[in-house]
Amino acid sequence: MALEVNNLVGGYSSISVLKDISFKVPSNSLVGLIGLNGAGKSTTINHIIGLLKPMKGSIVLNGVSLQEDAGSYKEKIAYIPEIPVLYEELTLKEHIELTMMAYQLDKKVAWEKADRYLKIFRLDNKLDWFPINFSKGMKQKVMIVCALLPDVDLLLVDEPFLGLDPLATRDLLNLLDEEKRAGTAILMSTHVLTTAQEVCDSFVMIDEGQMLASGTLSDLQAQSNQPKSSLSDIYLNMTDK
Template sequence: MGIEVDHLVGGYSQVPVLKDVNFQVNDGEVVGLIGLNGAGKSTTINHIIGLLTPQKGRVVVGGTTLSEDPTRYKQQIAYIPELPVLYDELTLAETLSLTMMAYGLEQEATWQRAHRLLKMFRLDNKLDWFPANFSKGMKQKVMIVNAFMTDAKVYIIDEPFLGLDPVAVHDLLTLIEDAKKNGAAILMSTHVLANAEKYCDRFILLHQGQIKVAGTLAQLQAAFPQAGNSLDDIYLSLADGERNE
């Protein structure tokens, strides 16, 4: 049932950042959330994960809203933030255990998934490490393991490639592909447009808090006929248009 953003108006003050944003992310697809800095991408994500309350409209995840069933709503979502968020006083093992308890996951099966992911990202010998011991890229890998071990139905992924080495980027993209094949709905915000173009089924192009255009790459190309064929060309065309406004 994925994600449904239904005529969302919202932001951080009485003056809305988002102005009637309306889209869906279906089960088994990856949708790229694209836009210039300040377009409203993070605000949209913060509404979906429940950090912001809509001024108008609603967000539905897996058939429920946050107000209808907060626990069910949140347990369906795995979130990878742009900047890693870790508890300084918890080891890696304790961090993963806390997530398992928060999601109500069966420990043995989840630890099996976790160990596979830890080995993939070369963290399997660091379970007793604290966040202070990790580099920026390693912290990002911890967030990836923390999210994908949940086997969630919905993934919200915000600028996931920052700080990752090429091997880790490849491994993350493999996990995204696998989650898609298993029926998850995935919303990914990124400025790494080559990856977005290759792995996303559809795109939502935000501009000044509104959806400029949404659809497949072919539909975006039709909407920006003056641009080139790549997503990067379309993005640059949007940037040029903003400078000329």
């Protein structure tokens, strides 16, 4: 088992947004964190990456607790945020080099990976560009390339399809599948439920900060007494929306 979130209660300041959230993300799996806008998906991820401190509960990655050993925990994770965060004064090449330094990567090996990813996302001729020259989709691709450079136990992906064209979306999904097959545990939050149903191995469904259900599509169909229903239908029926 890779990631274990146990009885998580948390939010912003003294306001509780998440209410007793518990789920697991095994290695070699892509788990979809499912919910509509405002359901608590990004808040959950912000707790898992250590940006927010839980009010109650625990977050453990392969035996390493975020609360007890944040340094060792964070070395084992990579993150693709919903909104790209780039340094305006750094070129694409310098962003990649910064990632290599942050994770203490072997430069030769890391550049071999980076070159491949840059070609896939058609950024290989833009190493000297600054973020001001990039579209939103291109900025998102930079975040993806940097997140995939280190070998981590857990990859967190927050609403990855916003700003990506269909070709880039396909490329990202192929790379996530590669990461999964290599042993990485992947937690992907999204409200694009049709895509989630196609690519995720299992699901964690939340609404208004509360757990609705978790498991494979077959599990969710059984739990909701909706055999053969789609993920979208199950979620919307559970939330009465």
